[in-house]
Amino acid sequence: MVSPSHIPPCYTHLVCLTGASPLPSGIPLAPVFSPPVTVIAPAGVDCGTPPFVLNAHPTSVSGTTYRSEVTYDCVHGYLMAGGSGTAVCNAKGQWDGPDLVYNVHCELKSRFYRK
Structure with a gap:
């Protein structure tokens, strides 16, 4: 049996979906992954006040x-x-x-x- 210290680490590359951005603090998912994986969560783009429409x-x-x-x-x-x-x-x-x-x-x- 191979000890966990001899297993090469596996890395995950996460990409944000359109309109989402990574959390500023990079919250790790633990203890499931080693090294920790950064959670990518929607941080919605803000369009501001809806446009004025005449009449x-x-x-x-x-x-x-x-x-x-x-x-x-x-x-x-x-x-x-x-x-x-x-x-x-x-x-x-x-x-x-x-x-x-x-x-x-x-x-x-x-x-x-x-x-």
């Missing part, structure tokens, strides 16, 4: 980190130009979508009354 307001915001979503609804009198009303935080720290342009659907008209 629209956010109806739900799940967060501001990677893969978070914000859903917009047009204000009264406006209709979405097309596409989805949902923006998603991407791995580069930017909001993708919706079609951030809204077109006038109907205008409020003045009412003239005759006597």
